[in-house]
Amino acid sequence: MKVSFDAAGEVVVITGGAQGIGAALARAVTACGGTAVVFDVVKPDVGVDYVEVDVADRASVESAVAMVMARYGRIDGLVAGAAVQPRSTVVEMDPAEWTRTLQVNLDGVVWVCQAVVPHMVARRSGSVVVFTSGMAVTGWAGAAAYASSKAALIAFAKSLAAEVAEHRVRVNIAAPGVIDTEQFRGANAGADREHWQDTIGIGDPEDVVGPLLFLLSDAAAMTGSVLTRERAFPKLTTFAE
Template sequence: MKVRFDATGEVVVITGGAQGIGSALARAVNAVGGTAVVFDVVKPADPAVEYVETDVADRSSVEAAVGSVLRRFGRIDGLVAGAAVQPRSPVLEMDSADWTRALQVNLDGVVWLCQAVVPHMVSRRSGSVVVFTSGMATTGYPGASAYAASKAALVGFAKSLAAEVAEHRVRVNVIAPGVIDTEQFRGANAGADREHWQDTIGIGDPEDVVGPLLFLLSDAAAMTGSVLTRERAFAKLATLWSDE
């Protein structure tokens, strides 16, 4: 079965979209007729992608960025909150600044974004919000307590928001994309950690997550408060199937 998406006239804000999964999604949104607007502290390499310099940990920066999009385009149809940091440190050695920054970017940033964007969606009675969690939210991982804690908190936050705005036809869902080969992943998982993921669930590519994200943004995803999980990378499955 083949699926085709049409985002003609729609505007999708993607945080952390200068690289990795967000960058792949931005290209895909543009390719199906929509307008992707990247919020990031780094400018995207693709000049065709709209960009607003934004620090999601700074509430005033988020509010200014959202205001600029609404003034320019008059609408925001989708919000994909992908900005995150992954400090690595054992709990007993963790610097308080690393812990605070992880919560500010990964958790607070999503709250500020939703507070700025969702009222607009409520007034239009239409919109989709996608929040990123991680398998580490339920399993934990050595040295990744700040990241895991922030991603676990996001599930509870997103489910609560979904319940609050469902009557306004605004959907809020969560995606756990699995292990994806991005710049951030490589920085946090060098050496033995990378080998661990490669040998267990496999490492996917950013483009592998685009289809599920487009689905969650589309009106085909008649659900809210759900968690969509990719447990294994497609490349790993392909390897398993080839052995049969």
């Protein structure tokens, strides 16, 4: 069964969309005829609209969303993907590192939802996707701040979903698994990378695009759900070996 998505006339805001999964999604939205607007501190290489935003700064987020609304008059989808993943043990963790991780990974999602969701409620249409991680359940040595932020996001997204369901705005959660991004490589060098490769496998950013497009589409008649990708699908070259 082949599936295609039509995003003509729709506007999707992607935080953290300059690299990795966000950049792959921005390209896909554009290919589907939609408009992708990337909020990031780094300018993306992909040819999409870009607004320099530090999602931890609530005023910056509000200003960026106002710019998008002034330019396009609508936001149909929001994918809140901006995150940082520092590594240190709990005992050795710098308090500033803990604070910054929660500010970006958790507060940043709250601020962008507060700015975008009222516009969706007013139109009685819209889809929000936030990212969690398997570490939200299992934890991971040296990643307490990241894992904690991702666990909190599940509760936040499910709560928001319950609040706006009557307005036909959907809020779902994606757990993309282990994906080969710059952030992943920076946080999982050496033995950690080998562990992931030898167990559940490491996927590519493009592997996550289809599920994200589905969650953004009208076909995803669900809210408050967690869509989980448990392991990497073997590459086609594997079957030929």
